[in-house]
Amino acid sequence: MHRLSWLALAAGLTLSSCVIAPKNPDNSPDGLVRVQSKRVDSLFIAPGMSLSRYRRVMFDKVDVAFKADWQVNHPNIPPGDIENIRYGAASVFRTEFAQALEQGGYAVVETPAPDVLRLSASIVDLGIVGGSTAGTGERGNNYIVSTADMSLVAELRDSQSGASLARAIDRKRGRNYGNLQVADQAANTAEARQAFAQWAGYLRDALDAAREGGQQ
DSSP: OOOOOBBSSSGGGGGTTTOOOOOOOOTOOOOOOSEEEEESEEEOOOTTOTTTOOOEOOOOOOOOOOOHHHHHHTTTHHHHHHHHHHHHHHHHHHHHHHHHHHHHHEEESSOOTTTTTEEEEEEEEEEEEEEEEESSGOOOOEEEETTTEEEEEEEEEEETTEEEEEEEESSGGGGOOOOOOETTTTTHHHHHHHHHHHHHHHHHHHHHHHHTTTOO
8 A cells, every 4th residue: 555654754753852752662563662752643763763863864755545435536647647646745845854854954864874775655645636738738637636634654764774764644734725726737826835835844843953962
């Protein structure tokens, strides 16, 4: 389905500023410990995990998935249009993350290294709430993609060893913003970009806090 192993987006990761130590943490099957977070709905971290050595970030392909009933409710949308919507949303997500990280001094790279953090992310439960053929020229339809139930599932790994450091699921941030309007491969509403940028800011804050704390 959508790689529900995804990394921790967020300053929610930072033990010092974002996490409240739980009394009875739950372990995930791969050994991550569940902790309470003020920023994301569900957060799991590796015991003793630190982000302090990471100065650069590499992205896995961003997955984008609609609600399971999208095709039943919109049987006339061509598969090619759905792929364009997914591509456009993933491109905007990656752009917002790269911009937020680079503003904090964290370069986005393509290859593993000791100081490179690997981010895998999926955007799930997008919905289609309407569409028209007007105003988009010869390239086809203009669809409105709802972010009302949009969720992020994210995982952080060490880029060299592949060891899982943190996993986060956030099911509420997307509801704070409006709809994502996608015409062909363009995702163009400020509201959706703002939702992605907020998630990106959480990760940048977590890296900042780890670096400032000097954890090893």
